[in-house]
Amino acid sequence: MQVGVFVLAALIGVGSALGLVLRRNPVHGALFLVVNLGSIAVLYLTLGAQFLAAAQVIVYAGAIMVLFVFAIMMLIPGKEETGPDPRRPVRLLAIPFGALLLLEVLLMVVARPAHPGGRVRAAGGVQAIGRLLFTDYLFPFELTSVLLLAALVGVLALAKRGAGAGATAGAPSGRIQGALDAAGQGAGGGSSGPAAAGRSAARPELTEPPRPGRDPAR
Amino acid sequence: MVPGSYYTGLSAVLFAIGAVGVIVRRDPLVIFMSIEVMLNAANLALVAFGAQFGNAEGQVLVFFVMTVAAAEVAVGLAIIVAIFRLRRRLSVDDLSAMRW
Incomplete structure (x- = not known):
């Protein structure tokens, strides 16, 4: 069963x-x-x-x-994965490497020394976990609340729309924009220079600017 | 009674599938979902080990991993949405700004 x-x-x-x-x-x-x-x-x-x-x-x-x-x-x-993949040979390397990883982990699992004394049922469900959480693991448990709070604040900071293009120079999205623009110009990427300038002028973007990098016919 | 090594073997298989998914796929959302598969494989191994040794500490660890995964998904999706707002497309091949 x-x-x-x-x-x-x-x-x-x-x-x-x-x-x-x-x-x-x-x-x-x-x-x-x-x-x-x-x-x-x-x-x-x-x-x-x-x-x-x-x-x-x-x-x-x-x-x-x-x-x-x-x-x-x-x-x-x-739609990103519909076109031809320029790095297909590199990506296909993932298959042998994945097989290698699987072999390695399986070997670790199988070659693990046998635990003493057969299998014992874990004592209780919620009760045992609660006791452990609030005694031995109390400090990590409290730390998770700090982690969740930090994630909440971070998400808010990332998702916040700036009031204007000038006011968001120090905002995270502004910094990401700058880094991406620098990289795009260096690598000659698909959307650099004038397109990026047009986008930053068109803020706030919730009004859906003409979408420079997008093919309307998909 | 199912031997504990079956569970850890299954977790190894799931972990490898998730790792291949992270490398093969180009869509950052699917990459995130593959990372979730890997996290769940590790969780399954933790619970299996805890059940073998008969204590609940493995389950406590899984509880923490779930918390971290929730925070990671929230922050990661916020970053993806921010990048999409800036670039209007979502291919990880374009995002080489942080590569050395």
Whole structure:
């Protein structure tokens, strides 16, 4: 019974991960990732980690995937991978290297010294985790709140639209713009010089400027 | 009863798939999702080890990893959106400003 559940969840997990990597459409990839996260939640359940299974569904499949889908809807990506890949030979090197990585990790897993005394069930689910979190791991637990707060502030600073082009010289988006422009001019990239100047003049960009680098016919 | 090495083997497979996805894909959103697959593979290994040794510390570690992953996704997507606003396209090959 347990072996059956494991095999089923493992097959679904590996298949959905492969689907995420191999399918070109990022919306399909997001859906595959949801399936993958769900199968891993099932595996957590078979390992006796009920709290983590619930947290996996709520935090990952709920919150993080909503963020991803939101970003996909906002950015409408996917057209980047339709054209010919200028670095295809380099990218294909990933396959042998991935196989090498898999071999290495599997060797580490298999060659691991056997643990003493067979398999013991983890004591309790939520109770044991809560006790550990609020005694031994209290300091890291509090640090995570600092981390989340820092992430929140950082995201706000990144996402904030400047009041005007002149006022945002020190804002992060202004700095990113400067760095990208410098790199684009150095490398002769697709959008350098006048196009970039036109964009920075057209701020705020929520009014959708004419989109210099985009092919209207897709 | 499923042996613990099955779980760690599965986690190794998922980790390798995620790593290949990070290298092969050109869309930063899909790269992020592949990173999530890698994080989840590591989480699965942690839970499997914790279950083998019969304590809950592996699960506590996974809890922290989930927190860090949430923060990472939020900041990463904000950066992607900021770059998209500036460049109007989303290919990682263009983003070589921080490469030496």
